[in-house]
Every structure is written in structure tokens, then in C-alpha cells.
Amino acid sequence: MDGAEAAQGEEQRGDPPEAPRRRSDETRAAILRAARDRFAADGYERATIRLIAREAGIDPSMVMRYYGNKSGLFAAAVEFDLKMPDVYYIPRRHVGAMLVRHFLSRWEQDETLTALLRVGATNPEGAEEMRRIFRTQLRPLADELSPDAEEAATRSALAASQILGMALCRYVLQLPPAVDMSHEEIVRWLGPTIQRYLTGDAPPPPPDEAG
Amino acid sequence: MDGAEAAQGEEQRGDPPEAPRRRSDETRAAILRAARDRFAADGYERATIRLIAREAGIDPSMVMRYYGNKSGLFAAAVEFDLKMPDVYYIPRRHVGAMLVRHFLSRWEQDETLTALLRVGATNPEGAEEMRRIFRTQLRPLADELSPDAEEAATRSALAASQILGMALCRYVLQLPPAVDMSHEEIVRWLGPTIQRYLTGDAPPPPPDEAG
DNA sequence: ATGGCGTGTCAACGCTCGTTGGCCTACAGT
DNA sequence: ACTGTAGGCCAACGAGCGTTGACACGCCAT
Numbered sequence: 357m358d359g360a361e362a363a364q365g366e367e368q369r370g371d372p373p374e375a376p377r378r379r380s381d382e383t384r385a386a387i388l389r390a391a392r393d394r395f396a397a398d399g400y401e402r403a404t405i406r407l408i409a410r411e412a413g414i415d416p417s418m419v420m421r422y423y424g425n426k427s428g429l430f431a432a433a434v435e436f437d438l439k440m441p442d443v444y445y446i447p448r449r450h451v452g453a454m455l456v457r458h459f460l461s462r463w464e465q466d467e468t469l470t471a472l473l474r475v476g477a478t479n480p481e482g483a484e485e486m487r488r489i490f491r492t493q494l495r496p497l498a499d500e501l502s503p504d505a506e507e508a509a510t511r512s513a514l515a516a517s518q519i520l521g522m523a524l525c526r527y528v529l530q531l532p533p534a535v536d537m538s539h540e541e542i543v544r545w546l547g548p549t550i551q552r553y554l555t556g557d558a559p560p561p562p563p564d565e566a567g
Numbered sequence: 568m569d570g571a572e573a574a575q576g577e578e579q580r581g582d583p584p585e586a587p588r589r590r591s592d593e594t595r596a597a598i599l600r601a602a603r604d605r606f607a608a609d610g611y612e613r614a615t616i617r618l619i620a621r622e623a624g625i626d627p628s629m630v631m632r633y634y635g636n637k638s639g640l641f642a643a644a645v646e647f648d649l650k651m652p653d654v655y656y657i658p659r660r661h662v663g664a665m666l667v668r669h670f671l672s673r674w675e676q677d678e679t680l681t682a683l684l685r686v687g688a689t690n691p692e693g694a695e696e697m698r699r700i701f702r703t704q705l706r707p708l709a710d711e712l713s714p715d716a717e718e719a720a721t722r723s724a725l726a727a728s729q730i731l732g733m734a735l736c737r738y739v740l741q742l743p744p745a746v747d748m749s750h751e752e753i754v755r756w757l758g759p760t761i762q763r764y765l766t767g768d769a770p771p772p773p774p775d776e777a778g
Numbered sequence: 779a780t781g782g783c784g785t786g787t788c789a790a791c792g793c794t795c796g797t798t799g800g801c802c803t804a805c806a807g808t
Numbered sequence: 809a810c811t812g813t814a815g816g817c818c819a820a821c822g823a824g825c826g827t828t829g830a831c832a833c834g835c836c837a838t
Contacts, residue, residue, distance in 0.1 A: 380815060399689030401612035405796065415817050420797065476740055477688030478610030483740050490742055513736060513744035514756055520740075521732015525724060529687055529694050529731075531701055533724035544770035545725055549760050559755035590835095591785065616826065626787055631827065780838080791828075798821075808810085 384422055386412040391433040396467035400430065400479040427481060434472045434485060438462060438493040443500055451501070452551025456543045459519050463527065470527045473520065477528075490516055501554050514553040518546060595633055597623040602644040607678035611641065611690040638692060645683045645696060649673060649704040654711055662712070663762025667754045670730050674738065681738045684731065688739075701727055712765050725764040729757060 390411035394403035405426055409416040423429040439462070446454055463469050472489070475482030490512070498512035499505065522542065525534035537545075601622035605614035616637055620627040634640040650673070657665055674680045683700075686693030701723070709723035710716065733753065736745035 378814085383815080399610070399612070401610070402689065404794080406794085414815095416796085417798080417818085418816065421815085426796065474688050477685050477735070478613065486740050487742055509744040510748060510752070510756075513742055513748070516742065517732040517736045517745060518729050518760070519732070520735055521728040521730070524688070524731055524735055525728045529697050531698055531724055531727065533720040534728060537721060537724070540772075541721070544772070545721075545764065548770065549729070549763075552760075553756070559759065561751075561755070589784080594785080615824080617824085625785095627826085628788085628828080629786065632785090637826065782836090782838100784835085785833085787832075788830090789828105790830105792826100794825080795823085796821105797823105798819105800818090800820105802815105802817075804815085805811105805813090807812090 383414055383418065387419055387422060388433050391429055392467045392471050395430065395433060395471035395475055400475045400482060430475065430481065434468055436468050436472065436489065438489065440493055440497055443497055448555060451554060452549070453543050453547035455550050456546045460539050460542065463523055469523070473523060474528055498554060511554050515550050518549055518553065522546060594625055594629065598630055598633060599644050602640050603678045603682050606641065606644060606682035606686055611686045611693060641686065641692065645679055647679050647683065647700065649700065651704055651708055654708055659766060662765055663760070664754050664758035666761050667757045671750050671753065674734055680734070684734060685739055709765060722765050726761050729760050729764065733757060
């Protein structure tokens, strides 16, 4: 509607072309920052506009002015680029470990992914956004590794299940053993799993084990 | 399917001559059933007492009478026994596949686990309940497979991450490829992963690949 | 019959939420 | 100096929530 969402891109993307800097840009950014914080910590329903506004140091009505409504604010707050590396340039046997490392760093760089996961679990809009990111950002990578489209879909879903599962245990549920693991420990355990899911042979059907 | 266990789980082993069957037992069970439905579909905050009551066909105040408050209702609704099989009686090499199969069936038998996972993602109480179930019902199994307690903790967390991750993708986020997979397909892919996490060799530290 | 208890309804409370509209202030363009 | 506008605050709204207390019915033992 007001096309203001473009303003938030400057945080990550630093686009130099003639961007008419408005005085409100800082406020907009502060709102987004606070929104990500609250969504990540509390999920969609418990993250209130009032609290987000207070954390950003402005009035709740400003949030409405800049983002229309709560749903619009959420959409702007979780716009996210996974920045998936191009697997073309990576030795195939290192794809698994590399991906785990990449996700760990993406996950801990800010609160966006935690917000997305937390909201995706209870909010239809959040779930749809997760599916969208999976479809547009993770699946293409599997397509590049496997010629068969359906198999690539399965493989990428398997990889997603392991990566999201670890993120869930570590950043959302905060299961103590998962929280305590180091990055390298996680890479060593999960890397081979992701590797097998994306590039390993499809598992054979069960070799008849009725007895 | 048996609504009998839903009633308090207090008086149902064997048959005590005096069955203090109350006329309200059916109502209590209906409330729990509706509560699990709503918690599983909407999470904690969006599942309202009023809606649960309407689905159970009674007045909201009945819910309060029988379960005290919303939090008490939740606790009663997600009381859950994973019914983990004793790994002692299972060929060690089949532990992974067996566990995946077991979880799939536990997950699809009713809505309790989905409710738990969905709520655990946004509600502190729900997260604590998930940690409790992990600690008391899943971890002991790993303890039985590994002599070292700390290693068992790590291993069981890894297994949990993969199982919960698949459940998240399949039952909560409903990622299409994960939803479309058959049980056997899931077992064939995830079984070896769980097997390795629980019984495989610990992965070696990286063989020096600084370059 | 009668009184108590178990089961249920109804109406209302206090609260918080998302959202709205009016008003104030600083300042840039004329 | 005047005025339009962008940036901001404030007070209020209607709705929905969890929760409460008073009350009504039907059953049993008295």
C-alpha cells in the first residue's frame, strides 16, 4: 500500500542508489528490530504491538502508520534471505557440513529465523511463510543436486526436517543437551546426515524381514 | 480412541470393586478431547476456553470447575505417556527404525503430541513440559544404550532433534514433501540417522582441513 | 416431602488487545 | 512570515479474553 517496506532492506543490503532518506527510517528500523525480538521470544499472539512499540521507544499508533497492521508488521519483520551458497562451487562431499555450518551462523546472526520458526508453529501466516522460504530458497539447492524433481523435493524436506529440528531443540525448546553442544559438535553429527539426505543413495526397500 | 483413559488416569487399573464413576466423567473427557483438538490446531493462546467449551458442548464455566484454569486444562490435556519400548528386548541394529516407527504411530494416534509441540514452541509452560517428557521418557532409553551419561544426553538430543524436526515439518508446518512421504519412506530415511545418533561411533574431530 | 449435592447455565467483571482519529510540533518551501 | 506536511503522542473504541458468582435443575438418601 504505502510501499514503505523497501526501507527495511537497507539494513542488510545497503543499496546505494538514490534512496530518499527519510527522517523516519530510524524509527522504522527500530520497530522492525523490536518486532523481531518480541516475535522470536513470544510468538505471534503474545508479542503485542504495545510491547513492541515500547521497546522501540515510540507510540503504538506509529506501528500502524508504518506497517498497516500487526500482520503487515510480521511480514516485514520476517522478510528473510537465507543467502544459500551456490552448491556448484562446493566440493560435493562437503555439502552437508557446509550447510549445517551455514545454517548455524544464519540462525545466530539475528532473531529473524527464531521468530519465523516460533510463529510458524502456531500461526497460519507464519507457517505459510516458512513453506515459502523452503520452496524458494532451500529446495532449489536440492534440485541442483538431484536430477529428479520429486526425489529432490523429498531430499530437501529431509534436510529441512533435521535442520529445523535442531533449531527447534536448541533455540526454541532449549533442550539442555542441544543448547550445550558446540557448533563443531553439531556440524560433526549433523553434517553426515544432511550429506546423506541430499547426496546419498536412496535407502533400499526393506529386505524382507517378516521373520 | 479410548476416552476412558482421558478421565484423570486415576482409577482404571484392574477393576476396583468400587468404581466411583461420576456422571460428569463423560463431560470431563469431552473437554479434554476438545482441548487437545484446539491446542493442536491453534496453539495455546489462540485456543480459547470458550471455543473448547463450545466444541465439547458445555458452558465455559464448566471447564474452570473441572480444571481450575486454562493452564490446568492444558496440563491435563497433554499428559502423555510415550510408551517407549524397552530397548533391552530389541536387536540393537534395529533400534533406529523401530524408534521412528514407534514415534510415527504415537504421533498419529491422537492430537496430543501435535498439541504439545505446537504449544511448546510459543508457551513457556509447553516448552517445559516438552523438556520434562524428553528428560523422563526419551533420555533413559539413550542411557541404556550408552554408558557415558553426558554422551547419552547428547545422543538422545540428536535423536530428538531429528524426530521432532520431522514431526514439525509434517504435522505442524505441513511442508508438502514431508506430508506426502509414507511411513515406510520415512522409516527408511530416518531410521539409519537415529541408529547412528544412538549407537554409532562418535564422529571424529575434523581431520585437519584448515586449507 | 425435603434437603443437600452434583451438574449445568447465565450474566457479568476486569483486563488487554488491535486499531482509530484527533491533535500537537518542528520544519522546509514558498 | 505563512503554511503544508511529515513525524509523533494521546485518549478512546469495540471486541474478545479468562474468570467469577449467583442461580436452576435433577437426583439420591433421608
